[in-house]
Amino acid sequence: MTDPTRLSVIVTTYNNGRTLRACLESVKWANEIVVLDSLSTDDTLAIARNYNTRIHQHRFMGYGPQKQMAVELASNDWVLLLDADEVLSPALQDELRQLLQEAPAADGYEIARQEQLFWRMSHPATRMNHFLRLFDRRQGGVDDMPVHAAPKVRGRIERLKSLLYHFGETDLHAKVEKINAYSTGLVEDKLKRRRWGLPLIMIFYPPWFFLRSYFFKRNFVNGWAGFINSVVAAFYVFLKYAKLYEHHQFARHGTDLFPEGAPPVPAARRD
Known part of the structure; x- marks a missing residue:
């Protein structure tokens, strides 16, 4: 045993x-x-x-x-x-x-x-x-x-x-790199969950998330580091839904919104 x-x-x-x-x-x-x-x-x-x-x-x-x-x-x-x-x-x-x-x-x-x-x-x-x-x-x-x-x-x-x-958030550069990679990685998961109403989510959710982080989670006690962290956290949730919205727009329009004769501009792969 x-x-x-x-x-x-x-x-x-x-x-x-x-x-x-x-x-x-x-x-x-x-x-x-x-x-x-x-x-x-x-x-x-x-x-x-x-x-x-x-x-x-x-x-x-x-x-x-x-x-x-x-x-x-x-x-x-x-x-x-x-x-x-x-x-x-x-x-x-x-x-x-x-x-x-x-x-x-x-x-x-x-x-x-x-x-x-x-x-x-x-x-x-x-x-x-x-x-x-x-x-x-x-x-x-x-x-x-x-x-x-x-x-x-x-x-x-x-x-x-x-x-x-x-000890993961060494500096702002590392933090922004991380949220950029994470938000891209979550697009496929959110597609499976069929998230709709993206424009409204992009408008209202990030400000709410900032308030939640800065005041409710008491990041204000961390001075400017707490303020910056809360702003970046709100940007992260914005990026998650903005990238999902972008995915839908590429799928819907392709290159229709580009000038006639323009080369195809597919979204870059980030494996």
Whole structure:
């Protein structure tokens, strides 16, 4: 019978040399660390080899399938799913060790994530998002969302008290690159969901999202970093629906709206 206190930490990587060392340092006490790498070209693998890790490589299949494959590579039933730019706070490390020693009472646990906001970390008074990261893989797995893939678990879900640090938003350039890639990746998913009323969504939803982020999630306590982050977040939701609207217009008009004799101008592929 599998010991319920044993933990496999799962980390998916691609060119994460900047943050991977801190990530692995915070989980080196775990029974097992599995790294699934998407064919990195930087020093990611060299860093991973400095820790007691089991390293596998596979071409990137999409966020959901890649993370699910990593989960299936684990040897233990209880897994902690991390991105390579996430780091367990010292308090969270202690809380996890205590929880696993006592045997978890729930089937999964959500963890609050404190975000890097460009030149600072978010203020503790910010309303943080909670993510399901620690779970019994016998009770579920990772969904197949093209971008924001997450575990789905049957049974009881509880929340831990301590924080997970996220060092992903290094600067505005990186943030804008990420939302541009994410919003493109979500077009196909939204096509499946048949979203209509796009012009109205583009007009009204981004301002509402800014207010929600800046005031309701208390990003105002983060000063100008919080204001900028809320504006970019509103732009992200605008981009998601603007790109979906653009897709429909290309499908509807083709090159009919270009001058006669103009060369065909298909939308660029961004695989």
